[in-house]
Amino acid sequence: MIFSGGVVSAVRALGGMPCPEFLIVDLSDSDDPRADMQSLADVCEPGTVVLALGTLNDVTLYRDLLHAGVHDYLVKPLTAEMLRDAIRTAEEALAYEEEVEDTSPKNDTRQLVCLGVRGGIGTSTMVANIAWMMADQGKKTALLDLDLFFGTSAMQFDLEPGRGLSDALDNPRRVDGLFLERAVVKPHDKLSILGCEAPIGGLSDPAEGALEQLVDALGENFDCVVVDVPRQMLGTHVDVLRSATDIVLLTDYSLTAARDCIRLLAHIKQIAPQADIYVAAGKVGMVPNEVSEQDFENSIERPVDAKIPFDIKTMMTATQAGEVVVANAPGAKLSQAYLDLLRKVTSDDSIGKEKTSWFGKLFSR
The missing domain is CATH 3.40.50.300 (P-loop containing nucleotide triphosphate hydrolases)
Known part of the structure; x- marks a missing residue:
């Protein structure tokens, strides 16, 4: 599913629908990427893999986003190969989390x-x-x-x-x-x-x-x-x-x-x-x-x-x-x-x- 707009639109859309397993969000138009990502985290479920895109090449921002739970942050402009590799890595991370979940003790409720x-x-x-x-x-x-x-x-x-x-x-x-x-x-x-x-x-x-x-x-x-x-x-x-x-x-x-x-x-x-x-x-x-x-x-x-x-x-x-x-x-x-x-x-x-x-x-x- 593809929605127009940046992180604000993503927060609005996710507030009224089941959270996806994999989410790509564009932070290019964001005035405060850290605050916007925190708003996004509030509506995302644990386990959702988030890939962020943006134009600001800042190591501190990159670390803050990873700390907030973002899987990876890619600086635009992007090539198809860069995006493909990032998605493949994110999918591998998602598959690993599912494998760990499957081997964990089951809820006996x-x-x-x-x-x-x-x-x-x-x-x-x-x-x-x-x-x-x-x-x-x-x-x-x-x-x-x-x-x-x-x-x-x-x-x-x-x-x-x-x-x-x-x-x-x-x-x-x-x-x-x-x-x-x-x-x-x-x-x-x-x-x-x-x-x-x-x-x-x-x-x-x-x-x-x-x-x-x-x-x-x-x-x-x-x-x-x-x-x-x-x-x-x-x-x-x-x-x-x-x-x-x-x-x-x-x-x-x-x-x-x-x-x-x-x-x-x-x-x-x-x-x-x-x-x-x-x-x-x-x-x-x-x-x-x-x-x-x-x-x-x-x-x-x-x-x-x-x-x-x-x-x-x-x-x-x-x-x-x-x-x-x-x-x-x-x-x-x-x-x-x-x-x-x-x-x-x-x-x-x-x-x-x-x-x-x-x-x-x-x-x-």
């Missing part, structure tokens, strides 16, 4: 993305319960609700979501620990919810790559990140799946859901082949199944990993108390279904089981 194959089958409720259970296990957990206008994650805990998500999407590179302390709401000392209730039509669509950057930023600050993704968002924002370690599809036993489940499974396999996929059936028993469980599993060519029953009485009691089901009624069948799903996702059967000593068992009799 669990990033769980939850998708409802159809609307109204309890996806947001499932997400809130899973996030609460993770936090209750002592894991520092973030719940990211990407329904920008109608999200209910905070509401399920009787809280207002604030503007945290809309602010984060405006500039995901600025998301850090200090930002999150101000932006999230916390129903539990280990659970932080990032969401918003933006005015309908009052929030622009996130830039390409913004969601992936945001999820990655959350992963740097939390042990677990649980993401509630409206299914219509996948049409334009497949990037939200790329960082996922686990993906849960919540479905029902309808013909439409079977079709869309097949499509989503194929889509996820292509976009996020690294993720482990789980299929859960929601609100089981609310209405007769359009498709039998066996026929449904045959059509999607995989078993249903968890069955979440429809229990309106338990749900209503928890809602009136401003709590999620697993906190309000941990012994209910609905809570146990959420717990079984979480155990499968984490491969940890000890979750939810109280650790009682031999003396405790003796005195409890």
